[in-house]
Amino acid sequence: MSELNLEMVNEDPNPVKKKHNARVEIDGELCKECLLCIEVCAPDVLKVSESLNKMGYHPVEYIGDGCTGCGVCFYVCPEPGVIRVFKKNKVA
Amino acid sequence: MAKDILEKPESFYKVFERKSGSNKLTSHYCPGCGHGVIHKLIAEAMDEFGIGNRSVFISPVGCSVFAYYYFDCGNIQAPHGRAPAVATGVKRALPDSIVVSYQGDGDLAGIGGNEILHAANRGENITVFFVNNAIYGMTGSQMAPTTLIGQKTTTTPYGRSVKNEGYPIKVCELLSSLEAPVYLERVAITDAKNVMKARKAIRKGLQNQVEGKGFSLIEILSPCPTGWGVKPVEAKKWVEEVLAKNFQLGVIKDKTAEAVPEVIEQKKFTSEEISKILGASKNGSDFLYDKPDVKTNYQNPRIKISGFGGQGILFLGQLLSQSAMRSGYHTTWLPSYGPEMRGGTANCHVIISNNRIGSPLVTETDVLFAMNLPSLDKFENDVRKDGLILVNSSLINRNVKRNDVEVLYVPATELADEVGNTKATNLVMLGAYAAKSKIFSHDCVLFTANETVKRKEFLKVNEEAFRKGMEYVLNNKQKENKEYDSVIFN
Amino acid sequence: MKLFLKGNEAVISGAILAGCKAYYGYPITPASEIAETAAKYFPLVGGTFLQAESEIGAINMCYGAASTGQRVMTASSGPGLSLKQEGISYAAGSELPIVIVDIMRGGPGLGNIAPEQSDYNQMVKGGGHGNYKLIVLAPNCVQEMCDLAILAFELADKYRNPVAILTDGFIGQMMEPVELPKPVENIPAKNWKVGGDAETKKNLISSIYLDFDELEEHNIKLQTKYMKVEESEVRFEEIHTEDAEIILIGYGIVARILQSVIEEARAEGIKAGLLRPISLFPFPKKKINQLANKAKLFFVCEMSNGQMVDDVRLALNGKKPVKFYGRMGGVVPTTQEILNKLRVLDASLQNEDSFADQLTDSYLKI
Ligand SMILES: Cc1ncc(C[n+]2csc(CCOP(=O)(O)OP(=O)(O)O)c2C)c(N)n1
Ligand code: SF4
Ligand code: SF4
Ligand code: SF4
Ligand SMILES: [Mg+2]
Numbered sequence: 001m002s003e004l005n006l007e008m009v010n011e012d013p014n015p016v017k018k019k020h021n022a023r024v025e026i027d028g029e030l031c032k033e034c035l036l037c038i039e040v041c042a043p044d045v046l047k048v049s050e051s052l053n054k055m056g057y058h059p060v061e062y063i064g065d066g067c068t069g070c071g072v073c074f075y076v077c078p079e080p081g082v083i084r085v086f087k088k089n090k091v092a
Numbered sequence: 093m094a095k096d097i098l099e100k101p102e103s104f105y106k107v108f109e110r111k112s113g114s115n116k117l118t119s120h121y122c123p124g125c126g127h128g129v130i131h132k133l134i135a136e137a138m139d140e141f142g143i144g145n146r147s148v149f150i151s152p153v154g155c156s157v158f159a160y161y162y163f164d165c166g167n168i169q170a171p172h173g174r175a176p177a178v179a180t181g182v183k184r185a186l187p188d189s190i191v192v193s194y195q196g197d198g199d200l201a202g203i204g205g206n207e208i209l210h211a212a213n214r215g216e217n218i219t220v221f222f223v224n225n226a227i228y229g230m231t232g233s234q235m236a237p238t239t240l241i242g243q244k245t246t247t248t249p250y251g252r253s254v255k256n257e258g259y260p261i262k263v264c265e266l267l268s269s270l271e272a273p274v275y276l277e278r279v280a281i282t283d284a285k286n287v288m289k290a291r292k293a294i295r296k297g298l299q300n301q302v303e304g305k306g307f308s309l310i311e312i313l314s315p316c317p318t319g320w321g322v323k324p325v326e327a328k329k330w331v332e333e334v335l336a337k338n339f340q341l342g343v344i345k346d347k348t349a350e351a352v353p354e355v356i357e358q359k360k361f362t363s364e365e366i367s368k369i370l371g372a373s374k375n376g377s378d379f380l381y382d383k384p385d386v387k388t389n390y391q392n393p394r395i396k397i398s399g400f401g402g403q404g405i406l407f408l409g410q411l412l413s414q415s416a417m418r419s420g421y422h423t424t425w426l427p428s429y430g431p432e433m434r435g436g437t438a439n440c441h442v443i444i445s446n447n448r449i450g451s452p453l454v455t456e457t458d459v460l461f462a463m464n465l466p467s468l469d470k471f472e473n474d475v476r477k478d479g480l481i482l483v484n485s486s487l488i489n490r491n492v493k494r495n496d497v498e499v500l501y502v503p504a505t506e507l508a509d510e511v512g513n514t515k516a517t518n519l520v521m522l523g524a525y526a527a528k529s530k531i532f533s534h535d536c537v538l539f540t541a542n543e544t545v546k547r548k549e550f551l552k553v554n555e556e557a558f559r560k561g562m563e564y565v566l567n568n569k570q571k572e573n574k575e576y577d578s579v580i581f582n
Numbered sequence: 583m584k585l586f587l588k589g590n591e592a593v594i595s596g597a598i599l600a601g602c603k604a605y606y607g608y609p610i611t612p613a614s615e616i617a618e619t620a621a622k623y624f625p626l627v628g629g630t631f632l633q634a635e636s637e638i639g640a641i642n643m644c645y646g647a648a649s650t651g652q653r654v655m656t657a658s659s660g661p662g663l664s665l666k667q668e669g670i671s672y673a674a675g676s677e678l679p680i681v682i683v684d685i686m687r688g689g690p691g692l693g694n695i696a697p698e699q700s701d702y703n704q705m706v707k708g709g710g711h712g713n714y715k716l717i718v719l720a721p722n723c724v725q726e727m728c729d730l731a732i733l734a735f736e737l738a739d740k741y742r743n744p745v746a747i748l749t750d751g752f753i754g755q756m757m758e759p760v761e762l763p764k765p766v767e768n769i770p771a772k773n774w775k776v777g778g779d780a781e782t783k784k785n786l787i788s789s790i791y792l793d794f795d796e797l798e799e800h801n802i803k804l805q806t807k808y809m810k811v812e813e814s815e816v817r818f819e820e821i822h823t824e825d826a827e828i829i830l831i832g833y834g835i836v837a838r839i840l841q842s843v844i845e846e847a848r849a850e851g852i853k854a855g856l857l858r859p860i861s862l863f864p865f866p867k868k869k870i871n872q873l874a875n876k877a878k879l880f881f882v883c884e885m886s887n888g889q890m891v892d893d894v895r896l897a898l899n900g901k902k903p904v905k906f907y908g909r910m911g912g913v914v915p916t917t918q919e920i921l922n923k924l925r926v927l928d929a930s931l932q933n934e935d936s937f938a939d940q941l942t943d944s945y946l947k948i
Contacts, residue, residue: 001485015257023509025173027117029117030117030118032118032122032123033394034124034317034324034325034327035124035323035324036124036324036328038323039325039328040283040284054115055115056120057123058391062436067484070284071098072284072287074099074283075098075129075132075133075287075288075291076129076281076283076287077126077128077129077132078119078121078123078124078125078126078127078129078130078132079118079119080100080104080118080119080128080135080162081099081100081104081117081118082118082130082326083098083099083206084099084100085097085098086096086097087095087096087097088096088097095712110786112792112793143912144783145672145778145779145780145783146778146779147778148649148650148776148778149728150646151788157790157791160786160788165783166776166777166778166782166783167776167785167787167788168645168646168649168776168786168787168788168789169676169786169787169789169790170642170645170646170672171642171668171669171672173644174638174639174642174645174669177634177635177638177639177640177642177643177646178642178643178646178647179643179646180632180639180646181606181642181643181644181645181646181647181648181649181650181654182602182646182647182649182650182778183646184630184632184643184647184650184778185603185604185646185647185650185651185654186650186777187776188778189650189778190778206635206636206638206639207635207638207639207642209635210634210635210639249683257830268904269676287873293833311634359628360628361627361628363764363765365627366598366599366765367599367762367764367765369598369626369627370585370595370598370599370623370762371585372583372585372762373596397752410586410757413586414586414755417584417759422759423758423759424756424757424758425586425757425758426752426755426756426757427755427756447836448841450751450838450839450840450841450842450843450844450845451591451759451835451838451839451842451916451917452756452835452838453752453839453914453916453917455917455918456915456918524734548866577867
């Protein structure tokens with residue numbers, strides 16, 4: 001496997017403005033609100049939802065636009081199955 | 093090959109069935125816990141190498157005790173600190189498997205310090221993931237061997253002090269002084285960049301094992317927000333700003349390039365081969381020598397052989413016993429063992445009997461081999477009435493005090509010298525006893541000696557010594573007197 | 583064909599014949615020859631010998647190897663066994679077949695290296711933490727060191743339980759003729775193992791049951807297993823018990839001495855018989871109880887402060903008097919010494935002067 005993600009982290013100093021064909025999916029029921037993903041998302045496209053999940057956390061959600069598909073949120077998220085990053089905007 | 097979708101690695105179970113409670117899709121870890129991130133990186137690497145089927149994951153005791161909830165591979169839960177020993181047992185049994193020892197700092201650097209040190213030193217071809225969070229997470233934030241100076245924990249409420257608890261242990265540096273480890277790197281779970289470095293190191297650690305290169309350990313500085321009593325984001329920062337300043341990040345040792353993969357071949361053995369290796373099918377030794385007719389007084393002897401170390405006392409006993417065995421007797425041989433032997437005296441007990449033998453201990457003695465004076469002094473009185481004492485008269489310059497026993501004075505050491513080896517004194521005595529008691533045939537003794545003596549150059553000397561002893565008795569008929577008190581000292 | 587072997591060698595012959603493929607151990611007198619013999623033979627038969635960093639390392643290597651389904655063993659003596667107890671408890675909890683040899687020496691602490699039987703409690707009653715038992719076999723001759731080693735591996739696999747071979751420095755150190763049996767051909771398949779392959783990757787070796795009910799259930803399963811063992815695996819030897827008024831009970835080297843005692847006692851007209859437990863767990867409770875229908879007195883001898891005697895008393899539950907004679911520190915009682923004791927007991931029985939009752943039930947030395 002390439003070092004793709006490592007490169008991506010350094011990729012774009014101002015990524016928001018660029019149009020990216022990517023998105024992120026977050027299963028709010030599995031999120032523990034540690035906020036590590038929000039911290040690392042360069043285009044700042046993740047936010048805390050107002051609703052509560054069954055575990056009693058306010059899950060993080062995607063604002064719906066602007067994800068670069070960098071994958072960083074996926075790697076810093078301690079939970080195995082909350083985040084899915086689609087680098088190209090395909091429906092899985 | 094870049095993946096288009098980043099999602100839960102396949103080496104994780106789809107549903108965590110082993111986890112208790114209803115939520116079987118999330119981990120049991122606290123929010124922001126480094127263990128979760130590390131698990132994901134390991135699972136991803138397992139996917140990549142396609143090793144899920146042959147991997148064996150060893151869970152430690154610590155917060156990651158339940159790692160077996162998650163990894164879709166063979167799982168073993170190990171006692172606290174012992175994972176490297178367990179891993180050793182697994183890897184030696186299954187050289188083709190990929191064995192992961194996953195351990196916390198208490199587990200690896202505290203209670204399991206010895207196990208990791210020696211697994212590393214043996215260069216076991218395993219991969220160790222060492223999660224250093226500078227605390228005992230599971231038991232409620234007590235001090236770990238890696239806790240920093242001044243760091244407050246529940247067992248260092250005023251902060252760790254050098255004076256009381258010593259310095260934090262730097263495991264990678266410690267292990268790097270060993271010859272065997274192939275790859276030691278310290279990484280940290282902090283920002284994206286460091287996580288990616290951790291990902292790379294974890295992959296390399298597994299790859300080394302896949303390629304048979306040897307021992308790899310990746311130390312991972314990992315946030316424990318709960319144990320440190322801070323929010324996950326702050327915990328991450330603390331790793332970056334404090335922990336990583338105390339524990340230097342980067343490669344500590346890397347011999348990957350020069351490591352030569354070990355080739356392990358496993359050979360199968362047939363039943364016949366195994367029996368043969370154990371010595372159970374030596375040709376020609378199946379037959380028994382005839383038991384000669386033995387005078388009643390010499391039957392079923394309980395024998396004590398005593399002398400100083402170096403006189404071949406134990407060996408003499410073994411020859412007696414083994415000759416008895418080859419003549420179809422029941423027999424036992426019991427040594428005095430341990431420091432007693434080192435102290436200079438040695439003795440052994442031999443019983444030869446037509447019947448099944450109870451106690452192998454000889455107290456009341458039928459036959460005493462006194463190879464030196466202290467032995468005669470010590471055991472003379474244990475000999476039963478009408479028993480037999482063989483005295484090595486070369487070294488014992490007194491007569492036997494008893495007059496109710498039969499005595500055979502044999503200048504055994506001198507006779508052994510005559511055949512050119514003082515060490516053969518024991519064989520001279522054996523010859524004398526064989527001639528006297530006629531308990532087994534001479535051929536049998538020589539056959540046994542032949543079978544037993546490891547250094548074949550001694551065989552001839554032994555045989556000569558044995559014959560000397562025999563002839564000495566046979567040619568000195570006057571010794572077979574019935575009046576014990578008239579035995580002549582020579 | 584017969585070989586002339588030490589007990590400590592024969593146990594390795596037996597293990598290899600049983601298909602044992604790995605030995606992990608740490609040297610200690612008087613068990614070191616076991617490691618040395620293993621070091622010699624295991625590599626020759628394609629097995630593993632490894633001198634571990636400690637007894638803790640050794641038992642955990644066994645834990646790993648047994649997890650893979652491999653037949654594996656370790657051996658030690660008192661101080662080493664104390665260290666192994668953690669791993670043995672885990673192995674019992676995880677139901678791993680491991681064969682553990684204990685060549686008992688003098689204790690407590692470093693004690694000495696002479697033979698004792700003072701590990702009975704730690705090996706037969708559990709020894710580590712938790713509600714578990716080992717199957718414990720007690721050879722009293724070199725042939726049995728070999729034969730019971732084979733049996734130990736069979737029982738370990740059959741019951742998925744650690745099995746101990748418990749004997750003393752004398753049986754380990756002495757040499758006797760041994761007839762080696764044929765190698766075991768069919769080692770049972772273990773579908774529970776972690777074999778590093780697709781078929782077994784679903785398996786988990788663990789002693790953890792977080793839920794109270796589940797852990798209780800697991801414990802009940804273990805106890806049920808032990809009950810089955812008690813039903814099917816009791817082994818003992820009897821000598822002259824048919825008409826015996828006094829039953830002597832001892833195991834290991836003591837049983838050999840008692841055999842001599844009984845031969846001499848019979849010659850004097852004392853109606854004594856010997857019961858030798860071969861399995862210490864399961865203990866021949868029923869047999870002892872049955873013998874109590876005829877026998878008038880039980881006389882237990884041990885090289886300890888009186889450990890097995892508790893099991894005899896439990897088996898009899900007061901049905902008949904039990905006398906105990908024990909030596910410690912490596913002092914091996916002689917035939918004469920026990921015979922003297924036996925004569926006193928017999929005289930009191932014959933005179934019906936209830937003298938036997940006046941003797942202390944347990945004394946360590948005359
Ligand atoms: C023999 C033994 N002693 C003590 C414990 C209690 N205990 C469980 S986990 C643990 C410390 C674990 O700390 P660490 O290895 O750093 O793992 P972490 O929880 O921090 O990931 C201790 C002391 C135990 N289970 N077994
Ligand atoms: S992949 Fe994640 S971190 Fe990267 S931009 Fe999208 S949401 Fe943000
Ligand atoms: S990192 Fe994962 S668990 Fe944490 S807040 Fe983001 S999605 Fe939730
Ligand atoms: S206590 Fe620390 S190490 Fe344990 S799960 Fe929580 S955050 Fe992780
Ligand atoms: Mg820790």
